[in-house]
Amino acid sequence: xxxxxxxxxxxxxxxxxxxxxxxxxxxxxxxxxxxxxxxxxxxxxxxxxxxxxxxxxxxxxxxxxxxxxxxxxxxxxxxxxxxxxxxxxxxxxxxxxxxxxxxxxxxxxxxxxxxxxxxxxxxxxxxxxxxxxxxxxxxxxxxxxxxxxxxxxxxxxxxxxxxxxxxxxxxxxxxxxxxxxxxxxxxxxxxxxxxxxxxxxxxxxxxxxxx
Numbered sequence: 001x002x003x004x005x006x007x008x009x010x011x012x013x014x015x016x017x018x019x020x021x022x023x024x025x026x027x028x029x030x031x032x033x034x035x036x037x038x039x040x041x042x043x044x045x046x047x048x049x050x051x052x053x054x055x056x057x058x059x060x061x062x063x064x065x066x067x068x069x070x071x072x073x074x075x076x077x078x079x080x081x082x083x084x085x086x087x088x089x090x091x092x093x094x095x096x097x098x099x100x101x102x103x104x105x106x107x108x109x110x111x112x113x114x115x116x117x118x119x120x121x122x123x124x125x126x127x128x129x130x131x132x133x134x135x136x137x138x139x140x141x142x143x144x145x146x147x148x149x150x151x152x153x154x155x156x157x158x159x160x161x162x163x164x165x166x167x168x169x170x171x172x173x174x175x176x177x178x179x180x181x182x183x184x185x186x187x188x189x190x191x192x193x194x195x196x197x198x199x200x201x202x203x204x205x206x207x208x209x210x211x
Contacts, residue, residue, distance in 0.1 A: 140167060
């Protein structure tokens with residue numbers, strides 16, 4: 001290989017490497033952007049949003065916040081999805097039921113846990129259900145617990161539905177790397193595409209919906 005060919009090969013390699021690094025950086029930024037946090041030192045209640053396969057990590061995080069004294073009760077929304085088979089119960093419990101069981105395993109008394117009704121199908125439904133519950137029970141603040149990649153859409157949705165009310169909404173998402181991939185590597189797994197790419201589509205839809 002002559003000197004000219006070597007330089008051309010090195011130039012192509014450098015360009016390819018720069019392209020790969022640029023794409024990685026864009027993907028990392030895209031994942032980081034949909035992760036938001038708005039912590040509250042204290043709230044009337046901690047709210048765990050429905051999260052199907054990530055419900056366990058959300059329950060564990062909420063239990064930790066409860067033990068730290070951020071709120072004296074924990075609310076959950078009632079999803080319609082069932083988890084894996086339970087030998088003890090001889091059935092497939094709903095995810096919210098598994099979350100309640102996990103909260104109690106973490107030391108949260110059953111008297112401080114409440115599952116809201118009716119059943120919800122989306123974050124949009126959850127915000128409406130919680131808004132009505134908060135009005136009925138004179139709540140003035142909530143600390144939301146959800147997965148990191150769901151946090152921006154969740155916070156936007158709740159603030160949208162609570163707009164114009166004297167109400168404080170915070171959010172303390174579960175860290176990535178437990179049941180969801182970290183921002184730097186989300187693109188390398190099917191789970192990552194489900195929780196990042198699809199989240200952007202849902203966020204765009206919610207922002208266009210607005211009612």
